[in-house]
Amino acid sequence: xxxxxxxxxxxxxxxxxxxxxxxxxxxxxxxxxxxxxxxxxxxxxxxxxxxxxxxxxxxxxxxxxxxxxxxxxxxxxxxxxxxxxxxxxxxxxxxxxxxxxxxxxxxxxxxxxxxxxxxxxxxxxxxxxxxxxxxxxxxxxxxxxxxxxxxxxxxxxxxxxxxxxxxxxxxxxxxxxxxxxxxxxxxxxxxxxxxxxxxxxxxxxxxxxxxxxxxxxxxxxxxxxxxxxxxxxxxxxxxxxxxxxxxxxxxxxxxxxxxxxxxxxxxxxxxxxxxxxxxxxxxxxxxxxxxxxxxxxxxxxxxxxxxxxxxxxxxxxxxxxxxxxxxxxxxxxxxxxxxxxxxxxxxxxxxxxxxxxxxxxxxxxxxxxxxxxxxxxxxxxxxxxxxxxxxxxxxxxxx
Amino acid sequence: xxxxxxxxxxxxxxxxxxxxxxxxxxxxxxxxxxxxxxxxxxxxxxxxxxxxxxxxxxxxxxxxxxxxxxxxxxxxxxxxxxxxxxxxxxxxxxxxxxxxxxxxxxxxxxxxxxxxxxxxxxxxxxxxxxxxxxxxxxxxxxxxxxxxxxxxxxxxxxxxxxxxxxxxxxxxxxxxxxxxxxxxxxxxxxxxxxxxxxxxxxxxxxxxxxxxxxxxxxxxxxxxxxxxxxxxxxxxxxxxxxxxxxxxxxxxxxxxxxxxxxxxxxxxxxxxxxxxxxxxxxxxxxxxxxxxxxxxxxxxxxxxxxxxxxxxxxxxxxxxxxxxxxxxxxxxxxxxxxxxxxxxxxxxxxxxxxxxxxxxxxxxxxxxxxxxxxxxxxxxxxxxxxxxxxxxxxxxxxx
Numbered sequence: 001x002x003x004x005x006x007x008x009x010x011x012x013x014x015x016x017x018x019x020x021x022x023x024x025x026x027x028x029x030x031x032x033x034x035x036x037x038x039x040x041x042x043x044x045x046x047x048x049x050x051x052x053x054x055x056x057x058x059x060x061x062x063x064x065x066x067x068x069x070x071x072x073x074x075x076x077x078x079x080x081x082x083x084x085x086x087x088x089x090x091x092x093x094x095x096x097x098x099x100x101x102x103x104x105x106x107x108x109x110x111x112x113x114x115x116x117x118x119x120x121x122x123x124x125x126x127x128x129x130x131x132x133x134x135x136x137x138x139x140x141x142x143x144x145x146x147x148x149x150x151x152x153x154x155x156x157x158x159x160x161x162x163x164x165x166x167x168x169x170x171x172x173x174x175x176x177x178x179x180x181x182x183x184x185x186x187x188x189x190x191x192x193x194x195x196x197x198x199x200x201x202x203x204x205x206x207x208x209x210x211x212x213x214x215x216x217x218x219x220x221x222x223x224x225x226x227x228x229x230x231x232x233x234x235x236x237x238x239x240x241x242x243x244x245x246x247x248x249x250x251x252x253x254x255x256x257x258x259x260x261x262x263x264x265x266x267x268x269x270x271x272x273x274x275x276x277x278x279x280x281x282x283x284x285x286x287x288x289x290x291x292x293x294x295x296x297x298x299x300x301x302x303x304x305x306x307x308x309x310x311x312x313x314x315x316x317x318x319x320x321x322x323x324x325x326x327x328x329x330x331x332x333x334x335x336x337x338x339x340x341x342x343x344x345x346x347x348x349x350x351x352x353x354x355x356x357x358x359x360x361x362x363x364x365x366x367x368x369x370x371x372x373x374x375x376x377x378x379x380x381x382x383x384x385x386x387x388x389x390x391x392x393x394x395x396x397x398x399x
Numbered sequence: 400x401x402x403x404x405x406x407x408x409x410x411x412x413x414x415x416x417x418x419x420x421x422x423x424x425x426x427x428x429x430x431x432x433x434x435x436x437x438x439x440x441x442x443x444x445x446x447x448x449x450x451x452x453x454x455x456x457x458x459x460x461x462x463x464x465x466x467x468x469x470x471x472x473x474x475x476x477x478x479x480x481x482x483x484x485x486x487x488x489x490x491x492x493x494x495x496x497x498x499x500x501x502x503x504x505x506x507x508x509x510x511x512x513x514x515x516x517x518x519x520x521x522x523x524x525x526x527x528x529x530x531x532x533x534x535x536x537x538x539x540x541x542x543x544x545x546x547x548x549x550x551x552x553x554x555x556x557x558x559x560x561x562x563x564x565x566x567x568x569x570x571x572x573x574x575x576x577x578x579x580x581x582x583x584x585x586x587x588x589x590x591x592x593x594x595x596x597x598x599x600x601x602x603x604x605x606x607x608x609x610x611x612x613x614x615x616x617x618x619x620x621x622x623x624x625x626x627x628x629x630x631x632x633x634x635x636x637x638x639x640x641x642x643x644x645x646x647x648x649x650x651x652x653x654x655x656x657x658x659x660x661x662x663x664x665x666x667x668x669x670x671x672x673x674x675x676x677x678x679x680x681x682x683x684x685x686x687x688x689x690x691x692x693x694x695x696x697x698x699x700x701x702x703x704x705x706x707x708x709x710x711x712x713x714x715x716x717x718x719x720x721x722x723x724x725x726x727x728x729x730x731x732x733x734x735x736x737x738x739x740x741x742x743x744x745x746x747x748x749x750x751x752x753x754x755x756x757x758x759x760x761x762x763x764x765x766x767x768x769x770x771x772x773x774x775x776x777x778x779x780x781x782x783x784x785x786x787x788x789x790x791x792x793x794x795x796x797x798x
Contacts, residue, residue, distance in 0.1 A: 025583070029602045043764070045592060050760075052647035073649055074619070075579030077589045091647045093579055093691065095590050106646055134763045141765070150606065151767045154599030154693060158592075158764055162584030180474030180492055184424070185561030190476045191494050193444060193557075200553030203428045207549065220473070247505060248451035248490045250472055292492065294553060324749040350723040350787065351749050364533045365442070365557055366540070368550045388749065395794060 001270040003378060004303070004338040010265050011279055011304055012318070014286055015311040018168040018237060025153050030209030031166035032314035033152075037142040039159040042132035047096040050127040051105045054087040054116060058101035062121040068114050072097060087116050096128055103127035135159060147315050167314030173214035173232035174201055177225065177244035177253060178292060181217060196365065197242040197290075197297045204301050208309055220244060225256040233260075233285055238312065240305060243292030246276045253289055254278065262287055270378060271338040274300040286312075294365040299340050302373060302392060321393045323372065325352035327385055331374075335381040342370035343391060354391050370394065400669040402777060403702070403737040409664050410678055410703055411717070413685055414710040417567040417636060424552050429608030430565035431713035432551075436541040438558040441531035446495040449526045450504045453486040453515060457500035461520040467513045471496060486515050495527055502526035534558060546714050566713030572613035572631035573600055576624065576643035576652060577691060580616060595764065596641040596689075596696045603700050607708055619643060624655040632659075632684055637711065639704060642691030645675045652688055653677065661686055669777060670737040673699040685711075693764040698739050701772060701791060720792045722771065724751035726784055730773075734780040741769035742790060753790050769793060 002010075020034040049055070049072075060066055066087040070080035074093035082088050082099035090096070090103060101124055108120040135141055141159055142152050148166070156164060181195045182188065195217070202212060214235045218228040225244070232239045244253040245267070254267060262282040269277045273296040278289040288305055290297045307318035325345060333339050343354040357370045372391035376383065383389065401409075419433040448454070448471075459465055465486040469479035473492040481487050481498035489495070489502060500523055507519040534540055540558055541551050547565070555563060580594045581587065594616070601611060613634045617627040624643070631638045643652040644666070653666060661681040668676045672695040677688040687704055689696045706717035724744060732738050742753040756769045771790035775782065782788065 025598050026601065029605055041587065045587060046590070052645055052650075071648075074577060075590050089648070091649055092645055093577070093592070129760070133760070134758075134765055150599055150602035151697060151764075153602045154595040154697065155764055155768070157583040157598040158595035158693060160583045160585075160587065160593045162582070178473060178492070183561070184556040184559045186559075188440065188444060188559065191445070191474050193492070194559045196553040196557035199424050199556040200549050202425065203549035203552045206428055246451055246491055249470075249488070250490055251451075294557065298550060298553065324746065326749070347723065350725070350751065359533075361528070361532070365550075365554055366533055369554070 001268050002266045004269055004271045007266055007269045007277065007279070008304060008307065011288070011308050012311055014265070014281055015308050016284070017314045018170060018312060020165055020167055022163050022165050024163050025157055025161070028148050028153060028164045028166055029150065031148050031164075031169070033142055033144050033146045033148060034165045034167050034314060036140045036144045037156055037159070037161055037164065039135045039137055039139050039141050041159055042137045043135035043158055044129050044131055044133060046131050047100075048129050049090045049092055049094050049096060049103045050129050051103050052092050053090060053103045053105040053127065054109060055082050055090045055097050055100040056087050056102055056104055056118070056122070057082050057084045057099055058124060059084050060087070060118070061102055061124065063118050066116045066118070068111070068116050100128065101125070145314065145316050147317070169210050170237040170309060170312040171213045171235060172205065172210055172309075173236035173239045174198060174212050175216055175218050175228055175232050175239060175241045177218045177220060177241060179220045179250075181243075196294050197292070200294065200298060201240065201242070201301065204306070205309075208306070208313070210309060210313070218244070220250040220252060222252045222256055222259070225252045226260055229256055229260060233282055233287075236285065238286040238288065238309070241287065241289045242297055245278050245289045245291060257282075257287060270336075271340065273340065277304065295361070295368055298365070298368045299373060302394070303340065319392075320395070323352050323391045323393050324388050325354035325372075325374070325391045327383055327387050327389055328353045328355040330385050331356060331376070331383040333376050333380060333382055336378055338378045339376040341374040341376060342367045343372050343374045345371040345391065352391070354389055400667050401665045403668055403670045406665055406668045406676065406678070407703060407706065410687070410707050411710055413664070413680055414707050415683075416713045417569060417711060419564055419566055421562050421564050423562050424556055424560070427547050427552060427563050427565055428549065430547050430563075430568070432541055432543050432545045432547060433564045433566050433713060435539045435543050436555055436558070436560055436563065438534045438536055438538050438540050440558055441536045442534035442557055443528050443530055443532060445530050447528050448489045448491055448493050448495060448502045449528050450502050451491050452489060452502045452504040452526065453508055454481050454489045454496050454499040455486050455501055455503055455517070455521070456481050456483045456498055457523060458483045459486070459517070460501055460523065462517050465515045465517070467510070467515050499527065500524070544713065544715050546716070568609050569636040569708060569711040570612045570634060571604065571609055571708075572635035572638045573597060573611050574615055574617050574627055574631050574638060574640045576617045576619060576640060578619045578649075580642075595693050596691070599693065599697060600639065600641070600700065603705070604708075607705070607712070609708060609712070617643075619649040619651060621651045621655055621658070624651045625659055628655055628659060632681055632686075635684065637685040637687065637708070640686065640688045641696055644677050644688040644690060656681075656686060669735075670739065672739065676703065694760070694767055697764070697767045698772060701793065702739065718791075719794070722751050722790045722792050723787055724753035724771075724773070724790045726782055726786050726788055727752045727754040729784050730755060730775070730782040732775050732779060732781055735777055737777050738775040740773040740775060741766045742771050742773045744770040744790065744792075751790070753788055
């Protein structure tokens, strides 16, 4: 059976960036930048005042009386000029007049009519923000490949960009298999269970700014499965399925995929949960088959689907952050198989402690309300309290 | 001057939860649950098979030959009954027939026509998921006050809920002041700068699932400022402003707010960046006035606006996670004033190391492309390399 590490490598090797599009700053959050943003201007554009105060000449940096000869507001040109014995009233952000050596803050002067006395000496250059001090014209402000966050969009705006070239997000189809699955809100008949996987996956995708372009439940017959898969593939760059991939008599997914000409790259992974995880390609399209158990779905989404989708979205840093944490209790583990344990995290004296969230069965969805997933490699056996483990940080509020 | 800690307390004391609404699972991501979700069913609903295999009787757990008398698929009723000497073929997730003591996995049996031989003995109860094993009917599945993440929405679906009662998000107006501010994409005239604050704030709000119900640029005149504020207040639970709040001659925001009857709670905070931060209320509405400098805006949004908005959204855990990190280089700091330093984080042997992102001036927006903000309290002076600092984790990919 293939290892978890090898499975991820095979998946990522098939993941290709898609095309690009140009989006306005209002729509680009969560997309990946496809071309460097270079500053077309200096930031600040011009030398400007960091304070409300008075622009003074280099020979008037201490206490002598000065004559106020004008004013510059933010958004105005600096029409006046500062010379020896003269000061100009200036607002925060306003352009610094020619001849200015420093800005004296308004709190440090005494004004009487048109006359000004500096009460606290000021250093040469004080409170002047120099043109290009933050960003030099022509320099790269945001590198291609960045996942766009609010601060990036603010930065792009500050250099005057209103649109950004970004990588397309993959078009994604979701197929939930299983005769026993019904929608929440409906009445359960005997033998039926509520669909939780599609709600879990839809919302995990929303966090990646990926919409679902085609969704279907598929009953467990070969003909129905093939027809649904054909539709799903026709619309999408990637199809994600849940269930129907195990060795059961009515698990038609593998057969259906082979029947329509998809190529299987692996159909089982040496891990728990998520052993039935399978991976196919069809022409340039990807089919990732998640197991049916909700915990296996949640775990395999985090460890396989998320990096795959981020890579298809053009992002290179495709893994969640990992934390090295100290096990807060012993953990039983079968040697020879990777194991993913859901844990909560606590911080103490700058170290993290990881505690399993309780029963770890693959039907136990409550165990996924967790801060992280501890990745226990194949080679490891039982773990003792106090051992370090690698934890995939799911981005909680635990600290 | 009021301390940063006191300022936050004053703000949070005025933040009240708003009303509630009922949303479908497709729309509830990022909202805060307003009432406990209690399970109306057991999960699993019924005893079911964890494997594809055969249901066997308690007296047939080892190797004797058995007669296969029927089959149960997922989604079907278990119409047949298991008795001594008889086995029933069963699929993963299918209800366990009466009389079943264990499920023998299909990999561990030898089948010939209607006859079955167990090749590997099985323990009593093996591979049966018991009804209520994950969630007991009537138990609380998600607590009121939880910020809804994908896993919660999957959990709600698994107990059959299709809608959830959540707290309303605040209706928010954004007002950007400053004669010098123009929209990105337009040509800069002398003395003008591009608006970055509104793009920064809009996208920070998007991450909190909060829409802007009213947006305006406001020129620096008293009449215009008052009129824009009145409109902003009429539509919103909270108004956020940027700029115009300092001591400058053309900073009309405070005066305008007082003129229209708003109450000032503080108009300056002993911190850097963000000293001009001001806070008003008008009837039951909140007005948070951020400074004009982009770095002060980004920092004050993180430290004040975000907790405020989360509390108004019904969330009690309103702070970003904090990390105790080791300073990777010395930091100069004026004693007697809180200071917020943007840092990048690196992990080594289970410890975090914090390194300032470079020049920390309040116009230096590039310094905000950071993993976190180190909060240096008022009492602290210069800091040495190796000292511990508290870092607000901005949720990056640094680990």
